[in-house]
Amino acid sequence: MASKSYEAAYRKVFGDRLVNLLANATTEEEIKDLYVDWASTYDKDLFTAGLVYHKHQTECFDAAIKQVFLDKPKNEIKIIDVGAGTGLIGVELKKLGYTNLHALDMSQEMLNEAKKKNAYQKFICAPLRDQRISEIETGEFDASICCGTLIAGHVRAEAFVEMIRMVKIGGLIHFNIRTGDLDDYVYQQKMLELEKAGRWVNVLKTTAPHYDRDDMPKESLVFVYKVLKN
Ligand SMILES: C[S@@+](CC[C@H](N)C(=O)[O-])C[C@H]1O[C@@H](n2cnc3c(N)ncnc32)[C@H](O)[C@@H]1O
Numbered sequence: 001m002a003s004k005s006y007e008a009a010y011r012k013v014f015g016d017r018l019v020n021l022l023a024n025a026t027t028e029e030e031i032k033d034l035y036v037d038w039a040s041t042y043d044k045d046l047f048t049a050g051l052v053y054h055k056h057q058t059e060c061f062d063a064a065i066k067q068v069f070l071d072k073p074k075n076e077i078k079i080i081d082v083g084a085g086t087g088l089i090g091v092e093l094k095k096l097g098y099t100n101l102h103a104l105d106m107s108q109e110m111l112n113e114a115k116k117k118n119a120y121q122k123f124i125c126a127p128l129r130d131q132r133i134s135e136i137e138t139g140e141f142d143a144s145i146c147c148g149t150l151i152a153g154h155v156r157a158e159a160f161v162e163m164i165r166m167v168k169i170g171g172l173i174h175f176n177i178r179t180g181d182l183d184d185y186v187y188q189q190k191m192l193e194l195e196k197a198g199r200w201v202n203v204l205k206t207t208a209p210h211y212d213r214d215d216m217p218k219e220s221l222v223f224v225y226k227v228l229k230n
Pocket residue numbers: 031032035054082083084085086087088089104105106107110126127128129146147148149153154155156
């Protein structure tokens with residue numbers, strides 16, 4: 001599988017904790033347990049790994065938002081960070097002027113770290129699946145962003161329907177996926193299926209730097225979709 005190409009590098013940097021879990025068969029409980037143990041050192045480990053995607057993804061997001069929301073003040077654009085983790089994306093969005101930020105993650109320990117960043121207004125601790133999250137209204141958000149979370153065992157392809165439901169018609173959904181994961185975990189198939197069904201339309205597909213260490217994945221794919229029917 002293409003994602004195997006990341007294994008050696010990930011094992012070197014993160015130890016066995018991540019590699020052993022990067023499989024479709026991984027359960028939600030296993031993922032939650034992973035982040036219970038990892039939350040307090042997650043930021044340090046990611047920066048040691050050469051993390052740069054948080055800056056590049058948020059810049060792409062900002063450019064896409066400006067094209068759609070034109071003169072709407074950034075602090076009025078209501079955004080949900082899906083799989084917000086410790087809030088690295090929120091910190092960057094806040095620097096760019098986005099302050100109406102909400103964090104969704106199924107790990108309370110990761111959200112506890114995110115709270116310390118003072119970037120988010122509201123925290124929702126729930127798993128994103130293909131089922132409705134009761135705390136979130138249909139079309140509640142102007143936009144969503146999901147970084148580093150569409151990976152094996154984490155948010156699965158069937159959850160795109162719930163990502164669409166929470167964003168208003170005409171709003172934007174931004175996410176990144178490592179190249180090898182696109183087909184391995186059927187993300188691409190589901191993305192096309194939803195486009196054919198008229199639920200969303202792709203407005204951006206590009207690449208952006210991911211890690212800046214030579215032994216780590218250098219790039220990930222960036223996607224932005226506009227919601228057509230939620
Ligand atoms: C690799 S971290 C990425 C965090 C953050 N977006 C970043 O870029 O630093 C993945 C996060 O997604 C969360 N997560 C994984 N699967 C999830 C799911 N199905 N629903 C909600 N959160 C999930 C994990 O708890 C973890 O905090």
